[in-house]
Amino acid sequence: MMLSISPTKKEAIHSIALHIVSLAKKNIAEKNAFTLVLSGGQTPEELYKLLAAPPFNEAVNWSKVFFFFGDERFVPPTDEESNYRMAAATLLTPLQIPPEQIFFIDTAVAINKAAELYQQKLKSFFGNSEMSFDLILLGLGENLHVASLFPHTAILHDTEPAVKAVKTDDKNAYRITMNAPLINKAKCIYFLVSGKNKASAIRQALKGPIDTDAFPVQLIKTPRVHWFIDKDAGTGL
Template sequence: MAETKNNVVVEVFDKEEIAVSLAEYVAKISNKFTKERGAFTVTLSGGSLITHLRKLLEPPYFDTLEWSKWYVFWVDERVVPKTHEDSNYKLAYDGFLSKVPIPPGNVYAINDALSAEGAADDYETSLRHLVKNNVLASSLNGFPKFDLQLLGMGPDGHVASLFPGHPLVKEDKKWVTFIKDSPKPPPERITFTFPVINSSAYAVLVVTGAGKADAVHSALRGSENSEKLPVALVSPEDELKWFLDKGAASKL
């Protein structure tokens, strides 16, 4: 059953259905933007998201999507070498990117030779170039406007590497920033800030498991006065779609 309010859609699925519906949704948005502007800019997260994308590797999506027009970015990345088990790049490469014909030059990994500060600055600089070259659209407020942000959520309600109660949640100038005390290991990460996440056209939150039910409840049913979890601050310009399994939706 889907519940829609303003530009937020919440849908609850059986486990296997999530991947099927997510593939359909991503394909629809990819087709829209490749047709409209000849490019589709999409961001990936770490964690379970990559496995949820697995149906895109099968027909009809694998054969029909305009992979050559995809531009891939990371909402957040751990400051480790790209070959490290903790790397979000490695996770996405092994499970998804190595299996689809996206031109390697369209895949914007974080520079793993730099410090957390350096990598965040370097990534922001790359994004600024891409806005200048019109690969990335620009939002009216001057932040880059990604077509689709693919997000996961931690049991504490974090998204990207923006954790509850951390000052980075309030960052409103930088496009990309860094954290050295992440409560979820590894401690050093770089992350998009909320203005960038929320300037995107579409965003998806894929959340599974009963361990996340409290955070889902707080985000979708919490009172206006209570302190909002980071996930409750996700608010893209056109549509936010939640893909929940029965466990994650069990307290709604």
């Protein structure tokens, strides 16, 4: 595990952007492709805008990057709550990424079918290879949820990599998410977290006693994790 603490949120976002570009260039040079799993939320939105602007938009051969989603709310792709809508507006459209490089979660079908189809889509992309992404971007909720892995939900006990439909306590909302075994197969995982309101969650995630039912982020325990946080989020460390 690596931890980078920047003085400000802006600097934390700039730091993770530099690492993403470096990792993308490395993978493209080595295997002519880079698989990137996007996350939702306000802080990633600022990151995506940065990546879509000079000099980052010219630093990567984006025609070799394939985009996926770690989770999605069960809403239409035009909905304000849609992770896809946000990523499309801030990153994918500005970079002119063609549809064949974007693997979004189809919410036009029943929710369990949406999860099943997305898992099939991932298996089809990787073929005979293991479903292991080059980089998964993640945030952290104040309740220590990650992707759509929420406290005290059945998906936290999964042992096999999968995409699942889940019901959350947030407005009785339904979501589709990668589970922890699938996330942990990633070659790299970058967390981006900012703000004093996340300081307690960061402290519990990194220093607190282990209770994966109460603190789902603790399920993400591959050593290939790099935390990018600002000073405010790190005040409890």
